[in-house]
Amino acid sequence: MTSCQDAEMPPAITEHRYTADDGAELGYLRRGPGQAAADPLICVPGGPGADVRYLAGLGGLDEHRSLVLVDQRATGRSPVPQDRSRCVYTAQAEDLEALRRHLGLETIDLLAHSAGCLTALEYAAAHPERVRRLVLVTPAGLLGREPDEREVAAIRADRAGEPWYAVAVAAERELAAGGVDPAREEELTLRTVPFVWGRWREEYLELYHEPTQDAPDWYRAVFYSGAPAPDARPARLARLAGSGARPLVLGGGRDGVIGTAPARRIAELLPGSRLVVLPEAGHRIWHEEPKAFVAEVLAHLDA
Template identity: 35%
Template sequence: MAGTPTFTTFDGTELAYHLQGAGEPLICIPGGAMRASAYLGDLGGPADRRLLILLDLRGTGDSAVPADESTYRVDHQAGDVDALRVHLGAGARGPPRPLRRRQPRPALRGRAPERLRRTVRVTPTAWAVDLPVTAEDRLEGARLRAGGEPYDTAIAAYERILTDTAHGEEDWERAAPVFYGNWDETARAHWAANAWQQNEKAAEAYAGPGAFDPPATREALRRVTGEVLVLAAELDGNPRPALAARLATLFPRGSVDVQPRAGHFPWLDDAAWFAARVERFLAAGA
């Protein structure tokens, strides 16, 4: 896209990022996994107080496909975030604060975690620290919507996905409502966009063999001196709020909050609640 800012990362791959709003910068790292940053939208509207810097991970959105596709593995991508920080520079008030989706990255290993002032982790998975989400966890969140359509059909489809290796691709379409607090027009459009926003090949490699070293990552998290908010969602199965609370305890200054009546993409379900909660956390350290 013309005019989209780019930078060159450690292995020569050209990566893109998108700017929204004005104010103190906030780096936004997508999850997905490996879905273009467009799926984050405006994160509920904090762009009226923050300059959102939305990174397109390698091979997604406007970022280039790397010459070595093994670098899709998450630990290899750690250098991309460092390269973005160097590219942006550190202003008078210090480095931008990252808002991260999903995975607590092994990127923190040996990468100066003490530099992070405030970090928000939104509905994160925790494979990297050996806190797996079970099929029952996922179904527990989904079943909170039982008792009406389209949720009963979606829950049945999700059960087949999680327990029956013979499930069909159409079950993913049927199950889609369980990932959202409100299965409205916005949610349906968000789900449909995944078809062209996600790099499936990259997603398969993202958590490949060797990507995680849980003991080393846990040790790195203990060296994060900044405050960390783990934001879970009441209706989400990945993670359930209890697992999000366990993740928060791995940070010396970690805390957890749960967005009511929200699914895995909480900024879509109640944008005002989400934006206010994130802003309150970030502003507390100003």
């Protein structure tokens, strides 16, 4: 058992494993009170391929619910598969079904962030009878990464007066040009992280220096390769709309990573969805607006 020092009484954090359908031993963490509780909240990280520990206690949500923090394939405590196709988001939805069975749950409450929302939506479409409540936090899209680039550009341009802006833009241009040495790539990426936040604070940079076990460089392209071809998109969209999922969809009005367009589109497509956009928040709402985030999520879970 390990401990975390982000509260006066650190929440219990324990490491666990379960067996996927292909025999792989995948990992997850349990965090919060009542770890043997029958109503855990399964949490899928974004990235894609980010170490799930960045979710931390989700703004204090772990004080109310036992969190099951999923290690995606090739991240954290889950091994890199020989068959890379197991890292496609559509395949990882079946890992969630194996986890449900492992936990002995008839239905699950499921929360996902950013790119992880693709996995959660795929699971809800494939196993609609197994999803009790669904929460999508700053989702990347419905079928792949689908921002409105004009909206994202406008959100970023609105920050032009901030002291870090010119350095961040120059770093992004250098990264986009390609051919950057790996050591310098990490340095440049860190210069762009203020775009993740609605209100940048220097202490946020510490979050990006914490030890992590993120996925390999190839992971991102493989993860998104599950997006359907143009001619298959209507059927996939119909399948999602017919899944019965009525999620709470949370967006950040100053999200310089993905904007609000994907969240709005999901809420429009899935009948009964509830969209909440926090106007001053960025991509990690639970850090910037923890009280509002926890209140909205708990209201949805307890409805």
